[in-house]
Amino acid sequence: MNLSTSNATALIRARGLTKTFGERTAVDAINFDVRDGEFFGFLGPNGAGKTTTMRMIAGVSPRTAGTLEIFGNDPDTDGPRIRGQLGVVHQQETLDQELTVRENLLIFGRFFGIERKEIAERADQLLELFQLSDRAKDQVEPLSGGMKRRLSIARSLINAPRVLMLDEPTTGLDPQARHLLWDALQRLKRSGTTIVLTTHYMDEAEQLCDRLVVMDQAKIVAEGSPRQLIEEHASREVLELRFPEGTSRISKETLDGIGDRYERLAERVIIGCENGEAAHARALEHGLTPESWLVRRSGLEDVFLRLTGRSLDE
């Protein structure tokens, strides 16, 4: 299935979307569509412009140029109406620590003008869904990081939003909490909520996103489903060679011909190839003596590396 020609309605549509802060261009003329019911991701390193894009969608950052439509409305003029149908989870915690878990939901619902009775019913459902029911009457402060994050997401759903926006939802969480959160998000998506997320974790994007754009230095450098992106921009397997003393003295001639392509990082050489084991044998023939090596399937990390020449955590 080719998602980019799908006829599903675009809930969010950006064309030439641009944001500058003084001299600095944070988002540089990007185009994207988020369609009804999909899990859409912005993948990229910190500072790529993901959060700024999210803020523009949420109508809390006026764009510098370009067009932006959310549910067919312009956030410049219809901000409150758009925000009424969005759920936003910020990267940093924004819960009220002086209120209880349940009160955080009840109060927040009022900001959307929802009736108390309706909020109360929804709050209990959400606490159930995010496994927080037994903490409903507790203060927020002593909750674990994972629980706080789940509460933030529950709170952002109190208005039954058409689109849920998550900015780096699992940053700072331990692996178990991440997986719990991923499960909850998958359930949510199955129930029909459109989800937009930013992340700099490749595995998160691969696990969750139907479709994503890769952002780097304020621009979108690639777009597609995780599988499409890997097929288009990466080879089948990857051979990683590790040189703790550095890779700068290895000559280009030595690296040529081991695989289809290679990227030289500070202490690693990443070689894209059809068959990792065979490539490793060739590397030894070429006289390379890595301290350690491994073969793995290509992932989004390799797509990013290929497109930008940098690894995400650099």
Next chain:
Amino acid sequence: MSAAQIAPRRSRGLFSTIGAYLPHPTRWRHVFGYMVAVYRREWIGSVFSGFIEPLVVLAGLGIGLGVLVGDRAAEITGGVSYVTYIAPALMASQAMQFGAGEAAWPILGRIMWVRIYHAMVATPLKPTDIIVGAILFMGGKVAFAAAFFAGVLLVAGIATSPLGALAMIGVSTLTGLAFAAPVTAFSVTQKTDQGFAIIFRLIITPLTFFSGTYFPIESLPGWAQLLSWCTPLAHGVALARGLALGTEIPNAATHVAVLAAWTIGGTVIASILFRRRMLK
């Protein structure tokens, strides 16, 4: 992706710009309600601590200093006891302290540390709704505390007319707002709480002494009198004292107008600055 034609953003019309800064007719209530929920537990405590302190001051100064001032008190107070003279003024000055304090740390905290304002601007609430709701809540809190103070004055026989006491609550509330609003405007521009020390040490605390609380403004040099009348407290004190003593208040309408101007002006500026801070 094709190179898109980048549409320059249309600038807002004048109406739309003004509209962005006008509060929604009802949504500020939800902000008010939020504040009530937060303070519900500590409400009584904060009100007591806020107004028990001035009662202690009142007892100390009124009785102690009153004895010291002795018969000369009548010269400055126009015949009433010193305690009666300073009690309504202390009520107004405490409203100032209370209003300014509520507009300082609690506002900055919700921007910088709790960050809930960041979540709130992502709802249909406009920044102005948040500011208006927060400032009105400060007014409510001042009113509540002032009512307690007025009750004490009535019981102690310092205030004689219940109607006058009711009016004093109104005046104190307005005085509190006249400080809460401009201090909010200051708070929303701050990145740390260090600026508050300056505000409180250099402005709020000295104002108590130069606004006719403990001695008549007329005993100050001319330039200082003028300066005092530019700030809200002198007007609050003049109104509260007149109401407590049941004397005629010259220029009452002007006093109210100055307090209202500080309240409204401060709220407008706070809304503009808060919007700028939150929507970047």
